[in-house]
Amino acid sequence: MKNKFQYFNRYLLVWYKKNKRSFSWRGSRDPWKILLLETLSQQTQLERANEYYELFIDKYPNPETMARKRSRTILKDWSGLGYNNRALRLHETSKLIAKHGWIKYKQDLDSLPGVGEYTKNAVEAFAYGKRVIAVDVNIKRVLRRYHGESVDKKWIEDNLDRLIGSSDPRNWNQAIMDLSSMICSNRDPRCYLCPIENSCSKFIEIQKDVKQAPFKGSSREKRGKILKKLLNTRELDFKDIQKLTKSNQKDMLSLLYKMENDKLINVNEEKKIVILTRR
Numbered sequence: 001m002k003n004k005f006q007y008f009n010r011y012l013l014v015w016y017k018k019n020k021r022s023f024s025w026r027g028s029r030d031p032w033k034i035l036l037l038e039t040l041s042q043q044t045q046l047e048r049a050n051e052y053y054e055l056f057i058d059k060y061p062n063p064e065t066m067a068r069k070r071s072r073t074i075l076k077d078w079s080g081l082g083y084n085n086r087a088l089r090l091h092e093t094s095k096l097i098a099k100h101g102w103i104k105y106k107q108d109l110d111s112l113p114g115v116g117e118y119t120k121n122a123v124e125a126f127a128y129g130k131r132v133i134a135v136d137v138n139i140k141r142v143l144r145r146y147h148g149e150s151v152d153k154k155w156i157e158d159n160l161d162r163l164i165g166s167s168d169p170r171n172w173n174q175a176i177m178d179l180s181s182m183i184c185s186n187r188d189p190r191c192y193l194c195p196i197e198n199s200c201s202k203f204i205e206i207q208k209d210v211k212q213a214p215f216k217g218s219s220r221e222k223r224g225k226i227l228k229k230l231l232n233t234r235e236l237d238f239k240d241i242q243k244l245t246k247s248n249q250k251d252m253l254s255l256l257y258k259m260e261n262d263k264l265i266n267v268n269e270e271k272k273i274v275i276l277t278r279r
Ligand code: SF4
Pocket: 142, 145, 146, 183, 184, 185, 189, 190, 191, 192, 194, 195, 196, 197, 198, 200, 201, 202, 203
């Protein structure tokens, strides 16, 4: 097997290209957009933060437009998101940037109000392409499971070059964020959909512990085949599934309904298709 770090990057980035979540700020190199999004998404689900982001970026496309407003206007726009201190600190930050420009803070982003290490690294990676990792609990979890080692700040610093490898830090950070949210979640890792399962220490350990029923021809094998195929096509019709799993119609339907119960797929009996459940 290839070097574990190289394997991770190779398969993670191929998966990311096909499966990445689509947000309007993705791909942006504007530090204001990144800072705004990262501030909105602290302690808030990304999908919800994104709704606010669209409103905010429309109204405050740059720090100057926010700096000119009163705090109470910002708080009103922030209403419903909670943690209002974040709004006030963002407002302070917008005033400082409007007054001194980004250049004053580019090397020193965490001197801005409300900008901690995570946000600093996110802005540096996404806006400036710096080789840093925006480390949060989710990213640590993926790395810990995959490498089978305890992962802390020092471990990440020591392995930074091997972790990012020759990848673009923007893609690398976004890819691992998406993997942690869509596949390697805290409570319910979906290893059977994971692009790096073959080299993942946790997955290998689980496989050793489980007393396996013969795999060939088992439901487990069939489920895996269906899910892997759906990852690429999103939708499969019954005929293709029968062919793929070499099952008769009755067995295939029973398998599909169990998978639907497990919230992995949606079965549309009328159209005779199944669709991958998105999370
Ligand atoms: S194989 Fe499972 S535990 Fe390992 S990284 Fe993928 S989802 Fe997480």
